[in-house]
Amino acid sequence: MKVKELDISGWGRIPRATSLAVRPERLAAAAAAVRACPEGGLVAYGGGRSYGDAALNDGGHVLLTRRLDRILAFDPGTAQLVSEPGVTISELQSFLVPRGFTLPAVPGTGFASLGGAVANDIHGKNHDRHGSLGDHVLWFDLLMADGTFLRVSAEDDPGLFAATVGGVGLTGILMTICVNVLPCPSNAVRVTEMRAEDLDHFLTLLSQHRDRETYSVGWIDTLARGARFGRGILEVAEPSERPVAARPARRLRVPFDMPGFALNRWSIGALNAWYYGRVPSFGRDRVVPLEKFSHPLDAILDWNRMYGRAGFRQFQCVIPDDRAPSGIRCLLEAVTETRAGSFLAVLKTMGGEGRGCLSFPMRGFTLALDFPARARTAEILARLEGITLEHGGRIYLAKDSCLSPEGFVQMYPKLPALREVLDRVDPDRLFVSDLARRLNIRGGA
C-alpha cells in the first residue's frame, strides 16, 4: 500500500491535519488499503469541500477518492444513475444536463464529490420541493471495515442505510452509488430577483415562495442596521424550457492568499451595498445557466484564499419554522453586534427531515454565515450555537468545525441509532475522523 504524507484541510483551510494518504485507482486497491487496518484509523477524503474537519484524520490515514471517478450506468428510462464516489457534482451535471436530467440536489459548489455529497446528505436550493440527496439514493456498495463490499439499500438494511447516507463517512467507504435523477428541460433556469427590505419582509417572501417555485435562495446583508436590518436579495427560479448557449465557463482564480485584513467591515459593507443595489427595487428577471445558478462561487477558483492564510469558519444552522422568526433575528443580531460582518450570508428554507442519522435538514429556515478565523471567532460561534439550541435548531456538520459535543447530542436525536449500527459494522473503530473525535460520535472513551 503506497502512502503519501499530506498536510490537508477542508475548504475553510482551518483546522489542518497531517495524515498518511492512500489514493486507490480501483476497487481492489481500496479494499486492500482498508484490509491493511491503517494505523490511526481511516476516513474518505473526496473533493475537500466540507469546510471543517469532517474528512480530516490528524495523525491517521485518509483515503483519497477522487481517482475513483467512473460513471458506471445511466438509464434514461428509469432515471437511475450509477457512479463511483470520486466524480464531482459538476462532472455529473455536465454528463446529465445535456441528456435532459439533473441531480435531484446540488450543493453550492460543483467541486464536491458524489461520495461526500451522499455522506453529508447535502441539500440544494430546491430542498422544499425535492428534499436532500439522500432522499434519492436507491442503493450503494459500501467498503466495510473488514475489507469486503456490501450492497445496501433502505429496504435490506435500513439501519446501515441511514447510518451511511448523512453518516459523515463512519460506516465505511462508499464505492458505488445509485441515485434517482430528475428530468430537466434545459441547461438554464429562469431567475427572478427581488429585494427584501428588512428581516420580516425577507421571511415573509421566503414563506410565500418556498412552495411556489422550484428553487429559492436569499442573500442577507449582515451589516445593515436599524430599519434595514436583515435586508437582502431573494432569488427564486424555475427550470427554463429555453436553453442558453453553452459557453465554456469563464473562471477566475484568486492567485495568492489575500492579507487577513482584506475582508473587513468596510470592504464587506461596500460589497454588500453594491450587491443589494444591483437589483432594482421592482426586481428583475433573467435566464441564466443552471450551472451558474447552482454554483455561483465556482466561477472564482480558490476563493477561500480571500480570507488569507488564517482561513475561515463556516456556520450553518436550521431553525424550525415556528421558532425561525425569533431565532434568525437573534442570530443576525449577534453577528451585527460583534460587527464581525459575514461576507457570505445565505438564508433559505428547508422542507423536511432527511433519511440519515446525521442528516442536517428539518422543516424550517436555514442561515449560513462565514467568518474569517480571528481571535474572537470561536466566541461568536459558541454564541450562535447557544442561540441555535435555544430555538430547537441544528448545526450542519459539513460546514462545522466548532460545535461542542454537548450541543451535538441535543441537535441530533438519532445519534443512538447511529452508534448502534457503528458498533455492529465497525466494532474496532477503524473509520474515524477529526469531526467524529471532536463530537465524540462513537461515544464512550
Place this chain on the structure above:
Amino acid sequence: MAADPENPRRWIVLGASSSIGRAFARLAAADGADIVLAGRDTDDLQRIAADVALRSGRQADVLYFDAQATGQHEAFVESCIAFGAPIDVMLLFGAMPAQEATDEDFELARQTIEVNYVGAVSVLNRLAPHFEKQGDGRIVVLSSVAGDRGRVKNYLYGSAKGALNLYLQGLRARLFRSGVTVTTVKAGFLDTDMSYGMPGLFLVASPEACARACLDLGAKGREVAYFPFFWWGIMTIIRSIPERIFKRLSI
C-alpha cells in the same frame, strides 16, 4: 487521422487500468474512436469501459492482457484484429520497482525487464505485420526519461526502457515504409499510481495532460518527444555529463 463516424478507428489501449489509460480512453473516445481496453484487472476494466462508453457514446470493449504472458500475445492480437476497423495502439503498461529491490531480488529484476521490454517487444512484434497490412495507423508508446541514461538510482528500470527505445527506433523505420507512425513518448514525473508517494518528485504532470499529449503527438506522427516538454532540456544536460563525472553523482 480525422474521425469518420461511418468507419471509426479503434484504439487498443495496452495497460488500460492505469490512470493514464483511463484518461487516454476517455479522450480518444471523445474524439470519435472506439476503444479496446486491455489489461489484467478485467473487472476494473469493465468499469472503465462502462464509463468511456457512457460519456462518449462510442464502443468500449475489454480484453485480458498480461505483458508477461507472451505465449498468449498471438491470440490477443488476433482478438484485437477481430473487432474490425483500422486500429491504432497506445502502449502504457510498465512496472517500476525501487532499484534497491531489484538489486536484492533477481526475480524482481527479471520481471521488470520482462514487463517493460520483453512484453512490449512481444506484443508489438505480433502487431507489426497487421499494421503493415493495414497500411496506416499510429503506435504510441509511453516510455520514460529513465531510458536516456543509466542512473544509479534507477538503472535497472532505465535499462529496460532504454532497450525499448532502441527497439522502437527500428520498428519506426520498418513501419514507416507502410505509412504507420511509431511515437516514443519519454515521460518525466507523472502523478500516477506507479509514482504515488515517491519522494523527490517535482513538476509532476497529471495523467490527463499526459494522455492528451500522447494522443496529440501520435496524431502528428511525431517520432520521439518528451513529456512534459521541458524534460528535453533536463535530459540533454544529463546526457551530456561525462561518464567519469556522472558515476560520482547520485542522481
